[in-house]
Amino acid sequence: MSNADSAVASTDAHASTEKRTSHRWVVMGLIFCIWAIACADRANFGIALPYLKKEYGITNTEAGLIVSLFSFAYGFVQIPVGLLYKRLSEKTTGLLFSVFMILTSVFTGLMGTTSSVLLLMTYRVGLGLSEGPLGIGCTNVINRWFPSREKGTATGLWIAASKLGPLIVPSVCIIVIQLWGWREIFYVFAIPGILLAFVWMLVVTNSPSENRFCSPAEQRYILDESNEGARSAGRRPQMEPMPRLDAINRTKKVPQLETIGQVFRSWNIFGVALGYGCMIGISNIFISWIPTYLVTVKGFASVKMGFLASAPFIGAVTGNMLGGWISDRFLGGRRKPMMMLGALGTMIMMFALIDAPNSVAYLGAALIASGLMLGIGFAGYSAYPMGLATKATYPTAFGIVNSLGQIGGACAPLAVGLLLDRYSWTSVFMYMLGTSLLCLILLISIVEPIAQPSKK
Numbered sequence: 001m002s003n004a005d006s007a008v009a010s011t012d013a014h015a016s017t018e019k020r021t022s023h024r025w026v027v028m029g030l031i032f033c034i035w036a037i038a039c040a041d042r043a044n045f046g047i048a049l050p051y052l053k054k055e056y057g058i059t060n061t062e063a064g065l066i067v068s069l070f071s072f073a074y075g076f077v078q079i080p081v082g083l084l085y086k087r088l089s090e091k092t093t094g095l096l097f098s099v100f101m102i103l104t105s106v107f108t109g110l111m112g113t114t115s116s117v118l119l120l121m122t123y124r125v126g127l128g129l130s131e132g133p134l135g136i137g138c139t140n141v142i143n144r145w146f147p148s149r150e151k152g153t154a155t156g157l158w159i160a161a162s163k164l165g166p167l168i169v170p171s172v173c174i175i176v177i178q179l180w181g182w183r184e185i186f187y188v189f190a191i192p193g194i195l196l197a198f199v200w201m202l203v204v205t206n207s208p209s210e211n212r213f214c215s216p217a218e219q220r221y222i223l224d225e226s227n228e229g230a231r232s233a234g235r236r237p238q239m240e241p242m243p244r245l246d247a248i249n250r251t252k253k254v255p256q257l258e259t260i261g262q263v264f265r266s267w268n269i270f271g272v273a274l275g276y277g278c279m280i281g282i283s284n285i286f287i288s289w290i291p292t293y294l295v296t297v298k299g300f301a302s303v304k305m306g307f308l309a310s311a312p313f314i315g316a317v318t319g320n321m322l323g324g325w326i327s328d329r330f331l332g333g334r335r336k337p338m339m340m341l342g343a344l345g346t347m348i349m350m351f352a353l354i355d356a357p358n359s360v361a362y363l364g365a366a367l368i369a370s371g372l373m374l375g376i377g378f379a380g381y382s383a384y385p386m387g388l389a390t391k392a393t394y395p396t397a398f399g400i401v402n403s404l405g406q407i408g409g410a411c412a413p414l415a416v417g418l419l420l421d422r423y424s425w426t427s428v429f430m431y432m433l434g435t436s437l438l439c440l441i442l443l444i445s446i447v448e449p450i451a452q453p454s455k456k
Helices: 003-017 023-056 060-076 078-087 090-111 117-145 148-179 183-203 216-222 243-249 260-264 267-288 290-296 302-329 336-353 360-376 378-387 394-422 425-445
Strands: 251-255 448-452
Touching: 023 060, 023 090, 023 117, 023 148, 023 183, 023 216, 023 267, 023 290, 060 078, 060 117, 060 267, 060 394, 078 117, 078 394, 090 117, 090 183, 117 148, 117 394, 148 183, 148 302, 148 360, 148 378, 243 251, 243 336, 260 394, 267 290, 267 302, 267 336, 267 360, 267 378, 267 394, 267 425, 290 302, 302 336, 302 360, 302 378, 336 360, 336 378, 336 425, 360 378, 378 394, 378 448, 394 425
Parallel strands: 251 448
Antiparallel strands: none
């Protein structure tokens, strides 16, 4: 054996015995905690809303507008931030993420100091502008830190975190209100985000290649080097054929979106973004208006209200994790089936909630099932652009999806306020049923992509 052959053999032997770390799951755990806290920062407003309405004499329409201002601001920054993440260096984006996490906590705390409706609106806008970049930052890190075969699961965990925040909010808020008052809700929720921002700077880099805790073996695994079909940047492994499902699902080979212009001309990106807006709208209604519904319409005291307000998010956390796992494990990375199932199931559950009886058991079961159906497709909306865009263009693609999604979702709480000032809660559940149907139609119009390199 020649010296060159011996060197190659030695290198291969070292690579095969080198320990593969699992630091990507530490990163995922931190993403989960940060996103749960960030989403709790926006959800706590729903619990404080009945007290705010009483103190400031706010109408339903005004309350809906205040709730929606957050989502409008959140959606407004998505595309600019997506472009910013693409242009900045990896070290800079990591620092930027921590800065926005701190600002999110600051504006959360300021909500407790408000002395007027105008200040309340201003702080909600500030919260939306600060929290908006965090979603793109999280998904950008997931896209860079996980191999294609794990992206659906990781994205499902990230989405589950968004429902864990609202899940814990009612119970924590009720305790805080009983101990101190509604203003202290915002002070309590402001603290964890600041602490986690500093942990992020110590533990996470935007790319595994620059992280001292991530071994070369794990870096190779993340890059999918063992899978020839996934070596192209951002491309998922080849799907196993499922002829019947693929016919319904409109599974097709499509070119990767390699330029910003291609991203902005893609109906698949805009179609999934509009569908996302429909489902976020329903989620926003659950976060902001269901506590008021349970107190004013059903007449439940704070303890029962707290449990039932958490119920949709018990189901949603389960649905988020289950949807991403099924998509990766059983559907070969197909995202549309779970998104369509979520839209269809949500339609059914909204019908079941119309004129629901004043039964804790019925409402608890119906709200858990609603959350499960709402959540089971959510991971797909974030993972779907990963199958279309390269790693370089993904932040912009997801920025479009999240921007239109959040702006569409922002309209829902305001629409509820307008409906309640004129009609009843039946019209609200019909509104949510209609938006679920619209989402299903939009999802049918897009393809399930099998990405391939663009022709030059």
